[in-house]
Amino acid sequence: MSGTAAACIILILFLLYKLIEPGLLFYVPELTPVIRLALLVLMIVLGMLYALLLICISASFKIRNCSVLLLYYLQYLFPAVKLIGKWMGYTQAVCHAYIHVMNRLVLQKKIQIAPESILVLVPHCLQWDKCPHKITRDVSNCRQCGHCPIGTLLTVTRSMHTSLAVATGGTLARQIIQQNHPKAIIAIACERDLISGMEDVMPLPVLGLLNSRPNGPCLNTDVDITALRNLLTTITGEEYERT
Structure with missing residues (x-):
């Protein structure tokens, strides 16, 4: 449910921006790139916070592997963040953040494999x-x-x-x-x-x-x-x- 809520928040913010974008471009065109960047940062922060929440839940309940966390992150957050990042021209930055988070989710389990x-x-x-x-x-x-x-x-x-x-x-x-x-x-x-x-x-x-x-x-x-x-x-x- 929390994943669905996060995805809905991202979608609502995106739609609100698209609604006011024509006015921004007309009245304050110089601020439009700044607002786009701020929105992207907000999307990434929401994603990171959600991933952190899942990690905390995992630690509390001692889940033995992080597959559930990864699946939730992929299913509810990354596609939406990637779509917005592509629209804003920050696809590479979003992908780098995604890979970093995925690596951290694996490493935080402190698994040791032969x-x-x-x-x-x-x-x-x-x-x-x-x-x-x-x-x-x-x-x-x-x-x-x-x-x-x-x-x-x-x-x-x-x-x-x-x-x-x-x-x-x-x-x-x-x-x-x-x-x-x-x-x-x-x-x-x-x-x-x-x-x-x-x-x-x-x-x-x-x-x-x-x-x-x-x-x-x-x-x-x-x-x-x-x-x-x-x-x-x-x-x-x-x-x-x-x-």
């Missing part, structure tokens, strides 16, 4: 675009030449005894997950693919890590290896040799 039960799932765009070796079916085909981060990812996951897989899209990613049966996933991708993937595998615990795109989308992308190491250490509770 490294062998963790899958690090990465996109094919991390591979050097001129590489002749096919790694989507067998990542060990990587020659670790240093042209792309795949070699470093392979070194890190091997040292931690976790699985590493490269996927070209959502269909292959789902196949890899079904074959490996992981208990948790650390997924690396862009905002769109990361969010859709997190939704697809719920309630399986997923930690999302955004890739960087110095050459534009889907071409020779990169990833923060230190951030990945920190996530692995947190979710396994084990330290490992840094290479």
Whole structure:
């Protein structure tokens, strides 16, 4: 019920703004972007407060996993906030906030999973675009030449005894997950693919890590290896040799 109320509040605020927007544009056009930003911040704050409420409820009743929290957050808040963010031109900021909240919901449970039960799932765009070796079916085909981060990812996951897989899209990613049966996933991708993937595998615990795109989308992308190491250490509770 609280989720429905939050969604209704967001919808009412959005409709009220659309009602007064023509007048604002005519009389005070310079304030319109400020009001849009304030409305977006309010939407995000409402979402964060609702997520915090669910976390508190979870802690009080000692729910063993956060799948219920994630489902409620997705069902009642994120679609509405994302729609408003897209309309205001803040889609990326909303997606980043969403991924951050989802990660926090997983980490706040302080789960510890054996490294062998963790899958690090990465996109094919991390591979050097001129590489002749096919790694989507067998990542060990990587020659670790240093042209792309795949070699470093392979070194890190091997040292931690976790699985590493490269996927070209959502269909292959789902196949890899079904074959490996992981208990948790650390997924690396862009905002769109990361969010859709997190939704697809719920309630399986997923930690999302955004890739960087110095050459534009889907071409020779990169990833923060230190951030990945920190996530692995947190979710396994084990330290490992840094290479």
